[in-house]
Amino acid sequence: MIVQFLFIFGITYLGELISTLFSLQIPGTILGMLIMFFLLSTGIIKVKQIEKAANILLLNMAIFFLPPGIKLVDSLDILKGNWLKLILIAVTTTLITMVVTGKVVDFFIRRKK
Template identity: 30%
Template sequence: MVKSLLYIFSFLVLGEFLKEVLHIPIAGNIVGMFLIFFALKFKLIKLSAVKPASDKLLKYLVLFFIPYGVGLLAYYQLIQAFWAYIAIAVVVSAVITLYLTAIILQKFGKNG
């Protein structure tokens, strides 16, 4: 478990490092996500070497972002002034996204 966590953090550090050095306009942790995918795909590392830590992190992913949700409290007044517009925009946009994605895959997908 600790060893697999070391792998995860190695890719995180590498992602942050490359972002800084190459001035990539994406967050370092997202660069790290790319790198670990390609490292697995090209068999540079084994799935079993990283899976214990990654499964645990994803199992508790929602716990890690609750504090950000709570932080919304500090912006209560800003949100309150525009909540109706926000609600309309978010719902309409979500329905468009759901439909477009589904209809394209339903027309051209192979797996039913």
């Protein structure tokens, strides 16, 4: 299973490396996800090759939100006057994300049939 973690983190690092070397505006983590998507969708790697490590990461995803949450609490004085705007932005972007995700999943389901 350590090999699976190394592979996942290696792909993420590759995305960071590409982003840095070519001074791209796309974050390296996003590039890493795109690389992983390409590798999985083309069958270069199989889901079974990374499944256990990916499931562990998904089960512990809440841990990854702790540092940003703590930083947010540290910045409460800056955010005091902007709560309504922040809530509006959060709701709007959540809805946009849900719609786009639904459309993409629908597209791939139709494409598979």
